[in-house]
Amino acid sequence: MSKAFDFYFDVGSPAAYLAWTQMPRLARETGATVHYRPFLLGGVFQATGNRSPMEVPAKSRWMRDDLARHAARYGVPYRHNPHFPINTLAQMRAALGLQMRQPERLLPFGDAVYRAIWVDGRNMNDPAEVARVLQKAGFDPQAVLALTQDPEVKERLKAATQAAVERGVFGAPTFFVGDQMFWGQDRIDFVKEALQ
């Protein structure tokens, strides 16, 4: 029986960024396949009544420290994005569209966008900046833009987000090992245990 787990992510979440950096290691250490599940975190917040921890000022201040501590533990770069919060609708449509049409391009896309937002502090609310980031990562910005306007892609992202809500997702990142759900980049060790 082949092992696998689901990883629900949105590029606007710094915690999902940290988790993203750890997925190759987790897959290697457990021998499990990662099923990447792009979804729209804003849609999940709306459907569940949850909200970004960043909306509570005291929690937001603490979270920046906490994310930096975890980044140091993982040995990955992290810097809070000065343009936060980021509207990720176009990026998540692009992620899902790539997964549908050119699946081998999903990981390079995620790497480039996560790095732009959570390492380099780029303003991904600005389409010109997005185009520069994509071009530098070897993508054709016009082709990616076309994906974000594709009715089938739009519909699939809505459906993926709705399906995530129905499965119990309320935040990002979220993992599933079978029916067991784990929320948070700080639960990777529990995901690992569940896979072993």
Added chain:
Amino acid sequence: MSKAFDFYFDVGSPAAYLAWTQMPRLARETGATVHYRPFLLGGVFQATGNRSPMEVPAKSRWMRDDLARHAARYGVPYRHNPHFPINTLAQMRAALGLQMRQPERLLPFGDAVYRAIWVDGRNMNDPAEVARVLQKAGFDPQAVLALTQDPEVKERLKAATQAAVERGVFGAPTFFVGDQMFWGQDRIDFVKEALQ
């Protein structure tokens, strides 16, 4: 130089209960003194705009699983309280009053109340039930009740809660090692690292 850390707790928080069970071990492993800081979580929520994670149904369902997984990892009993949420004003006044007047009675009080709520599922919103729990743990319920009506105790709990907010506290449990703040029973390992 003697090491110490602050532990902010409210008996109504299941995460603070789990942390409470780990404080003796943390103190032993680090050689640090625990400064127990009773405060009113409801007051902190009001002041910071934060709210209980239990207020989001999907998050609440997940949290019960997550708390049970942590309890299993710690090797301590845990059961969600059917009478949650609990108004903890009287219990937190009693905790602070005991700390002021009979400091050696704080830990037995916390042990008894945490166990009643987060292991035995007792209804601590019912004064008669509270009296039974306290009596069984060797307390004089009338004396404890008197503490909860003591104007100095009332004032001190307000001041302690306000001071916690000013220090950056937005939830429970919260730890401080010097100026470094850590939120959550799942951050005990970071507290330990900061103490070492």
